[in-house]
Structure formats: structure tokens, C-alpha cells
Amino acid sequence: MQARMNNPAMILPEAMQALHALKASVEKSGVPAQTIGLVELRASQINGCSVCVDMHPRLLKKVGESDERIAAVATWRDARCFTDAERAALTLTEAVTRLNGREDAVSDEVWEQAARHYDEKALAALVIAIANINVWNRLNVATRQVPGVWKP
Secondary structure, eight states, X not given: OOOSSSOHHHXXXXXXXXXXXXXXXXXXXXXXXXXXXXXXXXXXXXXXXXXXXXXXXXXXXXTTOOHHHHHHGGGTTTOSSXXXXXXXXXXXXXXXXXXXTOTTSSOHHHHHHHHHHOOHHHHHHHHHHHHHHHHHHHHHHHTTOOTTXXXX
């Protein structure tokens, strides 16, 4: 596979700064880095972003995530290794990522499940994290970015 062009966020430095600023705001929210990483990986799997599906397990490993849990993200509903709070975050991730074709894409039930585990600040961070990774996924998929190129 060959990229159609450089990543648009690399071409427009202000866009890169904005995306990094969103990520930084999430990191300061108090939501565990592992939860954010699971959310990023799950949205990337749904969106078919090979760059992020390659990158996020590596980043999760750096924050102490286990191979078992990383491998189970794609089938998290059947895995017993996730907490109720992580399940709520993953449910919210799937709803926010799959907005199309559903009248009430993020149902009250999904929202209330997340709100049982996360306060308003943490919910804000989760929604921003989900939106941000969806932007990255769309940039990467649209321009056919090549997985692994980002590695040092």
C-alpha cells in the first residue's frame, strides 16, 4: 500500500496542534490512560484504520496494558477482563463512532451507563477522545496512510 498523500495534519501544522491539544486535554482529565487507549483502539478497529490498529496496541503496552486485554478489545463484550467502567466507555465509543443510520445513535441507555461510571469531566474527556480518534481514523483512511511508518 502507498499513501495517497502525506497525512493532512502533517501538511497543516495548525491542525496537528489542534489534534494534539485535544489529546492533551483528555490526558489531564483523570480518565485512566488505559481506558483512553482501549477507546482509541476500539474506534480504530470499527473504522478500519490500519495505522491506528497498529499503533494503539503498542501505546497501550507502554502504559502497562496486558496482551490479553489488547487482543480482547475487538470482542470485548465476550471477554471477562474488562471492568464495568471500561465496558461503559467501550459501549459509548461504539455508539459515537457508528452515528450513521440510527435515529438515536447515542441512546439515553448508553449515556446513562457511562454516566454511572464517569462524572461530567470524565464524560467530556471520553467524548473528546472518541471524536479525536475518529478524526485521526478518517485522515488516515482517506489518505491511505501506511501502518508502521510512524514507528521510530
